[in-house]
């Protein structure tokens with residue numbers, strides 16, 4: 001990978017604490033607003049570095065994504081990544097993946113909640129009146145990386161060099177002036193709320209069939225034969241028709257919630273080199289594969305947000321800041 005396309009730390013590991021902050025730009029046609037947003041976005045790594053330095057062992061990492069609506073203004077007219085568009089609603093017979101507003105995503109991770117908090121505070125201070133907060137979700141590690149449904153989440157993620165291969169746009173993916181987006185990554189986020197009472201009413205074996213893995217020791221179950229109800233795992237295995245290879249994505253899902261207000265959720269975040277791969281997964285989950293056999297996980301999980309962003313390389317972020 002050439003140095004000019006060094007990626008943001010999209011490959012950072014799951015952390016004890018995370019914040020997913022989605023904001024909308026209030027008036028992107030206003031020059032002052034655009035300048036403020038450009039400054040904050042281009043200097044996010046520096047801002048984070050200042051907070052991170054206060055406890056290096058906490059491993060604070062922040063990545064930033066830019067949505068389709070503001071891409072042109074924020075990047076000063078760099079060509080838009082070919083697949084970048086607003087989240088496209090996926091309407092199944094029973095469940096819908098809704099599309100909700102969001103122009104910027106900040107994905108903040110650290111071993112300490114206070115560092116995440118402090119960085120979010122500074123970023124929102126800098127952005128001031130330029131933005132509206134659409135959603136702020138604070139996630140936490142739950143035991144051995146379990147979601148609140150009780151299953152270990154993130155196991156099938158690519159590791160090592162396979163991660164870059166799965167999540168970063170490569171030189172061979174783009175033509176001409178679009179070379180600026182090499183080293184970047186498409187990101188999809190969805191906030192899910194769980195129906196805990198009905199999930200808990202299921203027997204463990206029924207839950208395991210829905211997920212496609214055993215609950216206690218996280219062993220993969222065999223795929224169901226064609227035309228039988230597929231598990232979450234099988235619906236999200238996307239095999240390339242030409243090469244037979246699997247298209248991996250990188251998920252950094254985190255649980256969030258508040259027992260006092262009976263809120264239990266999973267924040268889904270997927271990084272991918274090809275947006276269509278995650279769109280295909282969403283289609284399989286919500287419409288079903290075969291159509292009609294939707295992901296049973298959705299009978300216990302409701303998507304309440306849905307947005308798409310592109311996370312550019314560090315070089316592109318630098319370019320945005322040069323005036």
Ligand code: HEM
Pocket residue numbers: 147149151152153154155156157190192211213232233234236237249251266268270278281282297301
């Ligand atoms: C309520 C939200 C969700 C929960 C609780 C959840 C949970 C899980 C769990 C427990 C696994 C098995 C362990 C693992 O490999 O990580 C899994 C696998 C997976 N999930 Fe999800 N997930 C959710 C939403 C999504 C969405 C929206 C997508 C994609 C659009 C997705 C894509 C995947 C993929 C690609 C795998 C790995 C499949 C394989 O084994 O190759 N998940 N998920």
Ligand SMILES: *[C@@H]1O[C@H](CO)[C@@H](O)[C@H](O)[C@H]1NC(C)=O
Pocket residue numbers: 007008009045048049052060061062063314
């Ligand atoms: C800033 O970017 C560099 C290069 O990707 C990375 O090593 C570092 O962890 C980043 N800092 C933060 C706080 O995200």
